[in-house]
Amino acid sequence: MYDVTIIGAGPAGSTLARLIGTKYKVQLIDKRELTNSPEKASSVKCCGGLLAPDAQKLLSKLGLGLPKSVLVEPQLFVVRAIDTQRHMERYYQRYYINIDRQKFDCWLLSMVPLNVDIRLGCTFESYEYENGSFKIKFSDKNNTYIDKTKILVGADGASSPVHKQLEPKRHSSRPYFAIQEWVEADSSKIPYFSTVFDPEITDYYCWTIPKGKHLIIGAALHPNDKAPGKFLLLKEKLEDFGFQFGKATKREGALIMRPVRIRQLSTGTNGIALLGEAGGWISPSSAEGISYALRSAIILAEVLCKSTDNFEKRYRKNTRQLRRNIFSKNMKSHFIFNSFLRKMVMKFGFRSMELYKPQ
Numbered sequence: 001m002y003d004v005t006i007i008g009a010g011p012a013g014s015t016l017a018r019l020i021g022t023k024y025k026v027q028l029i030d031k032r033e034l035t036n037s038p039e040k041a042s043s044v045k046c047c048g049g050l051l052a053p054d055a056q057k058l059l060s061k062l063g064l065g066l067p068k069s070v071l072v073e074p075q076l077f078v079v080r081a082i083d084t085q086r087h088m089e090r091y092y093q094r095y096y097i098n099i100d101r102q103k104f105d106c107w108l109l110s111m112v113p114l115n116v117d118i119r120l121g122c123t124f125e126s127y128e129y130e131n132g133s134f135k136i137k138f139s140d141k142n143n144t145y146i147d148k149t150k151i152l153v154g155a156d157g158a159s160s161p162v163h164k165q166l167e168p169k170r171h172s173s174r175p176y177f178a179i180q181e182w183v184e185a186d187s188s189k190i191p192y193f194s195t196v197f198d199p200e201i202t203d204y205y206c207w208t209i210p211k212g213k214h215l216i217i218g219a220a221l222h223p224n225d226k227a228p229g230k231f232l233l234l235k236e237k238l239e240d241f242g243f244q245f246g247k248a249t250k251r252e253g254a255l256i257m258r259p260v261r262i263r264q265l266s267t268g269t270n271g272i273a274l275l276g277e278a279g280g281w282i283s284p285s286s287a288e289g290i291s292y293a294l295r296s297a298i299i300l301a302e303v304l305c306k307s308t309d310n311f312e313k314r315y316r317k318n319t320r321q322l323r324r325n326i327f328s329k330n331m332k333s334h335f336i337f338n339s340f341l342r343k344m345v346m347k348f349g350f351r352s353m354e355l356y357k358p359q
């Protein structure tokens with residue numbers, strides 16, 4: 001019998017396992033293989049791989065320094081905000097750490113204590129509550145396993161099977177389908193992260209990120225049959241802003257559950273805790289989620305390290321600040337995604353800067 005079983009070894013699950021792994025008997029399960037080898041690339045999490053200032057702060061709180069192997073060129077100091085509808089753009093100074101997301105996840109996992117049982121390539125299927133503990137069912141390519149655990153943690157991302165079983169109606173949150181295409185590009189010519197706003201394409205947002213010898217073009221779209229056409233339209237519109245897209249080498253997709261109401265966030269109940277995107281923790285304005293994954297894991301670890309009694313209540317209480325943060329990001333969204341307000345912000349260039357260009 002495990003004290004804690006964590007489903008999902010993304011940033012949330014690995015961080016929790018690292019922080020509680022020596023105090024409790026812990027099992028960490030992930031359907032991905034989580035290796036750095038390219039042939040397992042199909043198991044890579046679809047992500048822009050930018051560590052925003054909030055995520056950087058949390059890494060410092062965790063006392064961690066990033067290994068060089070996790071970094072990807074170029075490191076970014078400039079955000080280019082583009083309003084394609086009005087053909088306006090502005091530049092802002094902000095520092096993002098540009099990472100290889102797969103290597104980042106593998107690095108976080110490598111710090112999980114040795115006494116944690118890590119089961120990779122294993123897919124969680126379901127749980128049953130029985131006599132004060134959970135019977136969890138998971139399988140790999142060849143076998144199905146049943147294990148027992150006192151506490152179950154869903155750190156299993158936006159489509160969280162744990163969350164679905166616990167609260168089947170949860171998916172009233174607003175779903176988006178994110179498409180990311182990797183095209184060959186000279187990233188030294190585009191050393192900035194672009195955020196692109198266009199209500200014809202989406203009421204969320206689109207982005208470009210230079211990544212080594214590639215440029216990622218991404219969009220969070222309404223999940224319907226128009227999504228592929230809208231993605232093509234985005235590329236066409238970006239060409240008017242000087243973007244040149246080389247050969248596409250990869251296209252990937254992922255679900256984003258955008259929390260537009262605070263009640264769409266969940267910390268779990270009845271012996272189950274939800275972390276990171278599984279609980280709906282992701283920025284409704286920018287889809288930044290690594291900081292929320294780390295922060296929710298730290299909060300749950302602090303709660304569990306004190307005691308497991310009534311941990312659900314204390315975890316919920318201690319995430320109050322995080323809920324407020326999502327609330328304020330929702331307020332910010334109204335500004336950014338409102339066409340008139342964005343026009344004003346872009347027109348007056350509030351907090352923007354000019355770029356010096358060689359004559």
Ligand SMILES: Cc1cc2nc3c(=O)[nH]c(=O)nc-3n(C[C@H](O)[C@H](O)[C@H](O)COP(=O)(O)OP(=O)(O)OC[C@H]3O[C@@H](n4cnc5c(N)ncnc54)[C@H](O)[C@@H]3O)c2cc1C
Binds near residue numbers: 009013031049255
């Ligand atoms: C296109 C896109 C771009 C993004 N870009 C950024 C960015 O640049 N910066 C940023 O901060 N955030 C970004 N985000 C958000 C960020 O990726 C997530 O918020 C973050 O990964 C959440 O971490 P997590 O640990 O909660 O979940 P995840 O990273 O999703 O990890 C969940 C884990 O659970 C595992 N799992 C799922 N189901 C099962 C199962 N049944 N059995 C076993 N294991 C299972 C998965 O394999 C995975 O390893 C982006 C998201 C998308 C979709």
